[in-house]
Every structure is written in structure tokens, then in C-alpha cells.
Amino acid sequence: MATRTYLQTLTDPLIRQNPVTLQILGLCSALAVTTSLAVALTMSAALTAVLVLSAGPISLIRRHIPDSIRLIVQIIIVASMVIVIDQILQAYFFELSQSLSVFVSLITTNCLVLGRTEGFARHNPPFRALVDAFGNGLGYSLILILMGSLREVFGAGKLLGFQVLPTVDQGGWFTPLNLMLLAPAAFFMLGLIVWAIRSILPEQVEPLDHAPPNAERLVD
Amino acid sequence: MADLNPVSAWRRFLALPNESRTKTLVIAFLVSTACALLVSGATVILRPIQTANRAAEQQARLEGLIAGIPGMATLLAEEGGTLSTVVIDLDTGHAAQDVTPDNLPTALEDAANWTKLDPAKDLAGIGRRPDYAQVYLLRDTEGDISVAVLPIAGAGYNGPIDAILALQGDMNTVAGLAITGQSETPGLGARIEEVAWLRQFPGRKIADAADRVRISVVQGEASNEFEVEGITGATRTSNAMSNILRFWAGPDGYGPFFDAVRRGEF
Numbered sequence: 001m002a003t004r005t006y007l008q009t010l011t012d013p014l015i016r017q018n019p020v021t022l023q024i025l026g027l028c029s030a031l032a033v034t035t036s037l038a039v040a041l042t043m044s045a046a047l048t049a050v051l052v053l054s055a056g057p058i059s060l061i062r063r064h065i066p067d068s069i070r071l072i073v074q075i076i077i078v079a080s081m082v083i084v085i086d087q088i089l090q091a092y093f094f095e096l097s098q099s100l101s102v103f104v105s106l107i108t109t110n111c112l113v114l115g116r117t118e119g120f121a122r123h124n125p126p127f128r129a130l131v132d133a134f135g136n137g138l139g140y141s142l143i144l145i146l147m148g149s150l151r152e153v154f155g156a157g158k159l160l161g162f163q164v165l166p167t168v169d170q171g172g173w174f175t176p177l178n179l180m181l182l183a184p185a186a187f188f189m190l191g192l193i194v195w196a197i198r199s200i201l202p203e204q205v206e207p208l209d210h211a212p213p214n215a216e217r218l219v220d
Numbered sequence: 221m222a223d224l225n226p227v228s229a230w231r232r233f234l235a236l237p238n239e240s241r242t243k244t245l246v247i248a249f250l251v252s253t254a255c256a257l258l259v260s261g262a263t264v265i266l267r268p269i270q271t272a273n274r275a276a277e278q279q280a281r282l283e284g285l286i287a288g289i290p291g292m293a294t295l296l297a298e299e300g301g302t303l304s305t306v307v308i309d310l311d312t313g314h315a316a317q318d319v320t321p322d323n324l325p326t327a328l329e330d331a332a333n334w335t336k337l338d339p340a341k342d343l344a345g346i347g348r349r350p351d352y353a354q355v356y357l358l359r360d361t362e363g364d365i366s367v368a369v370l371p372i373a374g375a376g377y378n379g380p381i382d383a384i385l386a387l388q389g390d391m392n393t394v395a396g397l398a399i400t401g402q403s404e405t406p407g408l409g410a411r412i413e414e415v416a417w418l419r420q421f422p423g424r425k426i427a428d429a430a431d432r433v434r435i436s437v438v439q440g441e442a443s444n445e446f447e448v449e450g451i452t453g454a455t456r457t458s459n460a461m462s463n464i465l466r467f468w469a470g471p472d473g474y475g476p477f478f479d480a481v482r483r484g485e486f
Binding site: 061064088094 | 266
């Protein structure tokens with residue numbers, strides 16, 4: 001850990017240590033807010049901002065957080081940042097905040113945020129903690145943006161609201177796949193992304209918890 | 221001898237072991253204070269912008285409602301696209317004498333301008349009703365009212381529901397309904413916002429020939445011109461909508477105003 005450069009701290013969470021696809025954290029929001037790219041982008045920006053803003057103060061006071069109340073101290077800092085970000089969204093990006101509804105406030109309970117503050121910011125100096133938080137934010141954003149664009153293109157034929165595939169309704173050839181806009185499609189897509197990444201990087205594959213009962217038979 | 225120098229006191233405090241009770245309490249207090257200041261600061265500074273956003277959204281929904289009523293687009297074009305705004309006295313149904321749209325918010329801050337409702341009459345579950353309401357009237361070329369747009373509100377299942385009811389000139393035929401605020405269960409009660417559900421309202425009648433308020437949201441299929449089909453799985457929200465409509469169409473709601481319009485006062 002100590003030998004990692006800042007660049008590695010920043011780039012590791014993008015694919016190799018991606019919080020969504022490797023650690024499978026922050027799924028609820030990743031599934032819910034990726035129906036269109038604009039919403040996914042806002043959510044990514046909000047989560048990255050919360051991550052970075054809470055990693056800073058927690059890392060600054062890390063030597064003075066009593067162990068007995070460390071989780072509550074972290075959560076209260078995260079929750080305050082979430083409220084501030086939510087208020088800013090409601091003030092300046094009203095329509096987007098309407099479509100994100102409760103998911104911005106739910107960033108408080110996003111395991112990704114607490115995972116980074118508890119697992120990293122609490123043990124590292126502020127600058128490194130900020131870089132790590134930003135990297136993890138980017139890793140989360142990467143997956144959200146990928147899913148958001150695919151779902152919007154195939155579900156509505158649009159990208160960021162612009163028509164990229166002419167739909168049948170408008171006299172084109174593309175029939176929108178409504179399934180893409182529903183939650184199951186997000187599950188399928190996330191599964192496929194995780195599968196693809198783990199095929200390329202086999203070290204990410206987790207060992208089986210239990211051997212299937214008829215494993216020996218299979219070997220025969 | 222106690223050392224009163226704040227800097228060295230602070231240093232001694234930081235040097236305390238993290239597990240000491242004093243340090244735990246003080247850290248908890250300091251962190252909460254800092255967070256409280258941050259949150260309240262952000263809320264107070266940003267509130268005016270958020271209020272403006274909500275007002276703009278309400279206006280947009282109102283325009284959407286009016287534009288969605290059949291024939292309204294042409295009517296608006298004839299009218300030059302303007303609505304007149306009137307504050308009415310709900311008790312008498314007449315136009316309010318001293319209250320204008322500009323000073324209505326101030327007037328409603330005064331508790332004397334609210335009427336406490338008897339629980340038996342309080343169908344909408346609002347507890348008390350303002351004595352004044354701002355309504356929007358759309359007139360045709362002869363100056364007759366073609367549409368009246370009325371704000372209504374009441375208690376839903378999870379929280380208050382705000383809506384806008386548009387009636388045709390006879391004050392008995394629904395021209396449209398729009399929900400402007402609600403916090404019902406997503407996927408169930410929140411579907412009252414969906415166009416597919418709201419589309420049922422235009423053409424429904426409020427009261428029958430004997431002037432009894434008959435409009436209601438029913439479970440199962442609507443069987444007559446007063447009924448609207450409720451939302452499956454959202455019985456409480458559907459009932460709440462029904463009661464809100466019946467309250468505001470009744471004698472404690474816009475009833476006196478309907479009579480005044482029929483007498484040709486407006």
C-alpha cells in the first residue's frame with residue numbers, strides 16, 4: 001500500500017479495484033439511476049463530490065476520532081455533505097434532482113462512501129485520501145456512464161436526449177427495447193460487465209464459497 | 221494551577237487518549253456543530269432559489285394542464301394566451317374585496333383568515349381551510365367563463381397532495397386534473413401523477429341534477445359519469461383523491477363560488 005504512487009491510487013479503482021464491479025458496492029443506485037445518461041452523469045458527479053468532500057475532513061481528523069464513535073462520526077460527516085449536495089442540486093439542477101428523487105439522499109447509506117472513508121481515509125493523509133476518493137468516484141462514474149449510455153441508446157434510441165437511432169414511431173427502423181429501461185436490464189448489464197472484466201482479469205474471480213456436491217462426478 | 225491559555229488547552233485536549241470520555245464527548249460535539257452549521261447554512265442560502273424553482277414548476281404544470289384540455293390551445297390563441305387571476309372568498313363565493321394575488325400570501329399568514337374545520341366535514345383531512353383562494357379564469361370571446369382553474373389540496377396516504385382542478389364554464393364538468401405535489405408510495409399511489417390516470421377525469425361530472433356532489437374515485441370500473449377508476453393497490457391514495465375532490469366541490473370548498481359563477485357574478 002505504502003509504495004503505491006498517487007497515480008496508482010487514482011487509477012486502480014477505475015478497473016482493477018472498481019468499487020462497483022469488483023467490490024460490488026453501490027449497486028442500488030447503479031441500477032436505479034442509469035435509465036438515461038443525463039441522470040447517470042448527475043448521480044456520478046454527486047457521488048464523486050460526496051466521496052471527495054467527506055474523505056477530506058475525515059482524513060484530517062483521523063488521529064482524533066475516538067474508536068467507539070468512529071462510524072457515527074463518519075456517517076454524520078457523509079450525511080451532511082449529502083444534504084448540502086442535494087440542496088445544491090435542488091437549487092441549480094431542479095429537473096435533474098426531481099428525476100433522481102430519493103437516490104441523492106440515499107448516497108448517505110451507499111456502502112461505497114462509508115467503505116472508502118472507513119477503509120482508506122481513516123488511515124491515510126488528506127491528499128492521498130482525496131486522490132483515492134476521487135479515483136473511486138471515477139470508477140463508479142465509469143460504470144454508471146457505461147450503463148446509462150447503453151440503456152438510453154437501446155431503450156429509447158437517444159443519447160443525452162438527442163435521437164441517435166431513428167425509432168419506428170418517427171419513421172425510422174429502430175424499435176426501442178423497453179426492457180432496457182426497467183430494473184432487470186440493469187442487472188443483466190451489470191452481470192455482463194462484471195463477466196467481461198473478470199474474463200479479461202482472471203485474478204478478480206472470487207474462489208467458490210462451497211464446492212458443488214456433485215463436483216467429483218463432473219471431473220470424471 | 222489551571223492553565224487558561226486556549227491554545228495550550230486545545231493542545232492538551234488533542235493529546236488526550238482517543239478513548240478518554242472527555243475527548244469522545246467533545247469530538248462528538250464539535251463534529252455535530254460543524255455539520256449542523258454546514259447543513260443549515262446551505263439550506264438557508266439556497267432556499268430562495270429552490271422556492272423560485274418550485275413556483276416555476278407549478279406554473280409550468282398549470283400551463284400544461286390548460287394546454288392539455290381539448291380545444292384549449294385554440295381558445296388560448298383567441299384570448300392572446302392570458303388567464304385572469306382572481307382571489308375569491310371561499311365562505312361567500314364572491315371575489316375577495318381587499319385581498320389580491322400579491323398580498324394573498326401575507327393574508328394567509330394571519331390565522332384569522334383560516335377556518336377551522338369540524339372533523340365530520342373535513343373530508344380532505346386538512347384540519348383548517350384558508351378563507352381565500354387564488355383561482356384562474358379563462359374567458360371566451362363573449363367574456364363568459366369557459367374554464368375555471370382551481371387549486372385543491374388534502375391529506376394523502378403519506379403526506380399532503382396538492383392538485384389543480386379545471387372545470388368547464390358550467391362549473392360541473394371536469395376539464396382536467398393535474399397533481400402538483402404529492403409524496404405517495406412510488407409505483408403505487410404516486411401513479412396519481414401519471415397522465416394515463418389523470419386522462420380519465422376530463423368529461424366527468426361533479427354533481428347531479430339535485431346538486432349533490434357525486435364525483436368519486438371508485439375501486440373497480442367506473443360505472444357512470446361521476447366515477448373515476450381508482451389505482452389498483454393504492455386504495456388509500458385513491459380514497460384520499462376521492463375525498464379531496466368531494467370536499468373542494470362541496471359547500472365548504474368551492475360550492476359557493478360555483479353558485480356565484482352560475483349567477484353570473486364573474
